Amino acid sequence: MKPRQLAAAIAFGLTVCAAPAAELTRIPADALATAAQLRERAANDTAAYDFVAGLTTEVGQRLAGGANDQRGRDWVAARFKALGFDKVWTEPVTYPRWVRRAEHADIAAPFAQPLAVSALGNSPGTPKGGVRGEVVLFKDFKALQAASEASVKGRIVYIAYHMHAERDGHDYGPATAGRTGGPALAAKLGALAFVLRSAGSDSDRLPHTGVTAFPPKAPQVPAAALSNPDADLLERMIAGGKPVMLHLDLDCGIDGTFTGANVIGQVTGSEHPDEIIDIGGHLDSWDPGTGAIDDGAGVAIAAGAAHLISTLPQRPKRSIRVVAFANEEAGMIGGKAYAAAHKDEIAKHILGAESDFGAGRVWRLTSKVKPEALGAIDQIMQALGPLGVERGANGTAHGGDFGALGEAGMALLDLNQDGTRYFDWHHTANDTLDKIDAKDLNQNVAAYAVFAYLAAQAEGDFGSAPVATPPKKTE
Amino acid sequence: MKPRQLAAAIAFGLTVCAAPAAELTRIPADALATAAQLRERAANDTAAYDFVAGLTTEVGQRLAGGANDQRGRDWVAARFKALGFDKVWTEPVTYPRWVRRAEHADIAAPFAQPLAVSALGNSPGTPKGGVRGEVVLFKDFKALQAASEASVKGRIVYIAYHMHAERDGHDYGPATAGRTGGPALAAKLGALAFVLRSAGSDSDRLPHTGVTAFPPKAPQVPAAALSNPDADLLERMIAGGKPVMLHLDLDCGIDGTFTGANVIGQVTGSEHPDEIIDIGGHLDSWDPGTGAIDDGAGVAIAAGAAHLISTLPQRPKRSIRVVAFANEEAGMIGGKAYAAAHKDEIAKHILGAESDFGAGRVWRLTSKVKPEALGAIDQIMQALGPLGVERGANGTAHGGDFGALGEAGMALLDLNQDGTRYFDWHHTANDTLDKIDAKDLNQNVAAYAVFAYLAAQAEGDFGSAPVATPPKKTE
Numbered sequence: 004m005k006p007r008q009l010a011a012a013i014a015f016g017l018t019v020c021a022a023p024a025a026e027l028t029r030i031p032a033d034a035l036a037t038a039a040q041l042r043e044r045a046a047n048d049t050a051a052y053d054f055v056a057g058l059t060t061e062v063g064q065r066l067a068g069g070a071n072d073q074r075g076r077d078w079v080a081a082r083f084k085a086l087g088f089d090k091v092w093t094e095p096v097t098y099p100r101w102v103r104r105a106e107h108a109d110i111a112a113p114f115a116q117p118l119a120v121s122a123l124g125n126s127p128g129t130p131k132g133g134v135r136g137e138v139v140l141f142k143d144f145k146a147l148q149a150a151s152e153a154s155v156k157g158r159i160v161y162i163a164y165h166m167h168a169e170r171d172g173h174d175y176g177p178a179t180a181g182r183t184g185g186p187a188l189a190a191k192l193g194a195l196a197f198v199l200r201s202a203g204s205d206s207d208r209l210p211h212t213g214v215t216a217f218p219p220k221a222p223q224v225p226a227a228a229l230s231n232p233d234a235d236l237l238e239r240m241i242a243g244g245k246p247v248m249l250h251l252d253l254d255c256g257i258d259g260t261f262t263g264a265n266v267i268g269q270v271t272g273s274e275h276p277d278e279i280i281d282i283g284g285h286l287d288s289w290d291p292g293t294g295a296i297d298d299g300a301g302v303a304i305a306a307g308a309a310h311l312i313s314t315l316p317q318r319p320k321r322s323i324r325v326v327a328f329a330n331e332e333a334g335m336i337g338g339k340a341y342a343a344a345h346k347d348e349i350a351k352h353i354l355g356a357e358s359d360f361g362a363g364r365v366w367r368l369t370s371k372v373k374p375e376a377l378g379a380i381d382q383i384m385q386a387l388g389p390l391g392v393e394r395g396a397n398g399t400a401h402g403g404d405f406g407a408l409g410e411a412g413m414a415l416l417d418l419n420q421d422g423t424r425y426f427d428w429h430h431t432a433n434d435t436l437d438k439i440d441a442k443d444l445n446q447n448v449a450a451y452a453v454f455a456y457l458a459a460q461a462e463g464d465f466g467s468a469p470v471a472t473p474p475k476k477t478e
Numbered sequence: 479m480k481p482r483q484l485a486a487a488i489a490f491g492l493t494v495c496a497a498p499a500a501e502l503t504r505i506p507a508d509a510l511a512t513a514a515q516l517r518e519r520a521a522n523d524t525a526a527y528d529f530v531a532g533l534t535t536e537v538g539q540r541l542a543g544g545a546n547d548q549r550g551r552d553w554v555a556a557r558f559k560a561l562g563f564d565k566v567w568t569e570p571v572t573y574p575r576w577v578r579r580a581e582h583a584d585i586a587a588p589f590a591q592p593l594a595v596s597a598l599g600n601s602p603g604t605p606k607g608g609v610r611g612e613v614v615l616f617k618d619f620k621a622l623q624a625a626s627e628a629s630v631k632g633r634i635v636y637i638a639y640h641m642h643a644e645r646d647g648h649d650y651g652p653a654t655a656g657r658t659g660g661p662a663l664a665a666k667l668g669a670l671a672f673v674l675r676s677a678g679s680d681s682d683r684l685p686h687t688g689v690t691a692f693p694p695k696a697p698q699v700p701a702a703a704l705s706n707p708d709a710d711l712l713e714r715m716i717a718g719g720k721p722v723m724l725h726l727d728l729d730c731g732i733d734g735t736f737t738g739a740n741v742i743g744q745v746t747g748s749e750h751p752d753e754i755i756d757i758g759g760h761l762d763s764w765d766p767g768t769g770a771i772d773d774g775a776g777v778a779i780a781a782g783a784a785h786l787i788s789t790l791p792q793r794p795k796r797s798i799r800v801v802a803f804a805n806e807e808a809g810m811i812g813g814k815a816y817a818a819a820h821k822d823e824i825a826k827h828i829l830g831a832e833s834d835f836g837a838g839r840v841w842r843l844t845s846k847v848k849p850e851a852l853g854a855i856d857q858i859m860q861a862l863g864p865l866g867v868e869r870g871a872n873g874t875a876h877g878g879d880f881g882a883l884g885e886a887g888m889a890l891l892d893l894n895q896d897g898t899r900y901f902d903w904h905h906t907a908n909d910t911l912d913k914i915d916a917k918d919l920n921q922n923v924a925a926y927a928v929f930a931y932l933a934a935q936a937e938g939d940f941g942s943a944p945v946a947t948p949p950k951k952t953e
Binding site for chain 2: 056059060061062063113114115116117119206207208209231232235236239240243292293431432433435436437438
């Protein structure tokens with residue numbers, strides 16, 4: 004047993020005493036007992052499911068800067084109030100307004116076939132009538148990076164990377180390398196346009212949209228994703244050996260800037276109201292679906308957990324804050340705005356965790372907390388035990404939209420969800436309420452309620468403190 | 479043991495003798511040995527998969543009367559020739575030409591949301607700009623049949639029947655009762671339009687189209703299917719209690735008549751070339767997908783089986799005929815034309831079986847043969863044994879597109895396929911090649927090759943004979 008563990012063990016043994024070792028964060032026994040009640044009550048609570056059902060039914064898709072951006076915020080603010088949160092407010096977030104008007108693709112030769120296609124966020128449109136060009140296939144982004152200008156110039160670049168389903172979604176990174184960086188590189192090499200096989204693990208004729216990025220003032224090309232069956236079709240034609248001519252017609256692009264907002268609801272603490280446990284999800288969604296799993300579920304889980312805590316006879320010691328972030332999809336813009344607005348109060352943002360991986364069960368908890376708080380995390384793990392949550396490594400939590408505040412020094416948890424089916428539906432028209440299992444959703448509510456409550460009751464903090472260097476600017 | 483079974487048992491015992499009881503159909507032992515070879519060789523044969531891959535890649539969707547009707551026929555005729563069939567020809571089939579140009583639906587109130595919608599075949603279009611009306615929900619077709627004119631008049635009828643997946647697809651009948659009869663009844667009751675929950679067992683945002691029917695000179699309304707997630711959304715709004723206003727805009731309708739054709743390929747018999755074993759599938763498909771499982775697979779299975787038989791050192795005794803039917807989707811019009819063209823040669827059409835239930839494994843064989851041929855069917859069952867095929871009842875085979883010739887007296891088999899996933903994809907954009915498992919497809923090829931070859935070699939027939947009453951006209 005290492006000295007730190009020994010100290011922690013002593014602290015645990017002393018949970019009924021008034022003065023544990025000052026440097027170790029600990030959670031009192033009565034808080035653990037209350038957390039166990041919250042965990043059991045979450046199983047039959049309807050607040051989170053009602054939240055995501057209402058949001059997807061009464062608002063639907065919430066493309067940042069689109070017609071439903073304001074509608075979504077109004078809906079959430081009203082629901083936060085209806086849930087009895089002590090304080091509900093918004094904080095403005097400004098971002099480019101990308102608009103999707105129409106999209107079409109077809110193979111013109113050697114065999115005419117329509118294709119199911121979705122423009123990527125930030126893609127410019129094609130000239131009216133579209134572009135036509137020969138397709139040049141690259142197996143992945145790396146292959147495009149190795150390509151000569153001569154092989155690409157005047158052609159339509161296609162990246163064929165085929166993503167597979169994994170519980171932790173680790174194949175999404177390789178799949179999105181091409182989506183994020185491919186269009187800019189294709190443009191630099193003189194391509195006419197860019198298409199890729201969807202970053203998705205399904206076999207449905209529903210393309211997966213998602214954001215791409217162009218450096219400032221760099222050349223741009225129209226960019227879009229094909230559904231997996233359409234990508235199969237294209238590849239079969241390419242394998243046939245004859246030149247394959249693609250026609251891509253996108254009416255989309257950036258149309259000025261838009262000011263939306265992060266919507267925030269708070270259950271205010273009874274002893275340390277200015278100390279905050281931050282939980283949340285992002286309110287914006289892509290437009291083909293209704294933003295159920297990405298990320299209505301995340302906001303609903305956080306709201307459901309905070310609501311459950313708010314029904315206790317007493318308010319928690321610290322405040323529980325639910326943040327419904329603006330425009331995560333274009334690059335965590337709401338998260339960065341939240342960090343910019345709150346970077347001077349880092350030490351008061353005790354612990355943060357965002358839910359943004361669907362509505363599958365939480366199977367693992369990772370953390371980024373100070374060593375002295377690891378004993379308290381172990382206590383939280385004990386309370387999460389009946390939910391089937393494994394302990395992941397400390398130092399590896401990312402925080403999602405709270406990541407920017409995390410870079411500024413906030414302590415973080417990640418409650419990793421089972422994402423085996425997440426990328427079947429993510430960023431497609433299939434992101435609808437029926438993909439959410441109410442029981443699995445409530446397992447998430449239980450996990451968030453347990454950790455948020457215990458963090459709110461903890462004696463001592465989790466290590467949030469300003470870092471020497473300011474957070475990196477990644478925009 | 480019943481007398482017939484006793485007689486059959488005797489016949490089996492005498493399969494090596496020259497003269498079995500005259501009235502019992504029997505299959506010689508050498509044919510059974512050859513069938514076993516065909517069965518084994520089918521497992522690694524590529525003809526069927528290459529067929530359906532080629533058809534879906536090089537032609538794609540084959541809506542009857544559409545641009546690909548001719549392209550599809552040309553492709554199949556060329557492939558039949560390339561497969562070495564002895565004779566390839568077409569027989570004309572004329573049908574109304576239904577055209578889909580554009581389709582759109584959205585909920586206008588209480589919460590604006592777009593809907594994924596697909597017009598039903600034979601549906602008229604809406605006036606330009608669409609129709610708008612309050613939705614009235616019926617849980618199934620029976621409920622609509624019980625409805626008063628007052629409850630329907632001026633409204634948009636919605637049938638909510640939710641189809642479930644079954645191996646034998648038996649929930650498709652109840653699901654399509656509303657699709658087939660609902661629009662005409664809604665029109666008769668004064669409705670503005672008709673929509674239904676898709677006749678499909680998936681949760682994808684891809685509506686299932688399919689045919690509807692209006693009696694001659696009866697009133698018509700525009701009719702369409704919503705995807706299952708869109709039907710869920712509509713029903714949640716209806717459950718909310720406020721009037722739900724739907725906007726349906728369909729540009730589609732009948733545009734004259736069209737003459738297509740059944741495409742026929744034959745492996746001509748060595749002893750009885752005018753005696754025919756009829757196998758096949760239908761060549762037309764709905765237009766959202768590429769007609770892979772419905773029914774490129776069926777034509778491919780039959781073509782693959784006939785091709786396999788054609789590679790034997792000797793032609794079979796009887797002819798094996800592969801029929802790629804025209805326009806099954808609008809009501810087995812190609813099958814009826816085939817029956818009309820061949821009704822005077824019923825006794826020469828020894829046995830027929832169509833594959834039109836996807837590409838899942840054959841799990842059961844049902845028949846409609848004379849009692850004296852049941853022993854031969856038992857012999858076929860024995861040869862199919864290693865493929866895991868169960869024996870179903872005699873007298874229950876329907877014959878699909880061969881059903882019309884069956885009504886005229888032709889003996890039939892049904893090789894029932896596992897349809898557990900069939901209605902996830904059927905009549906949607908998801909009807910694409912990736913839904914076909916090559917091994918399962920080849921199990922079908924094995925089953926068709928075995929039965930067709932054994933029927934071609936059988937001594938005696940299966941009971942095909944003109945019936946006293948002519949086939950019913952169901953058009």
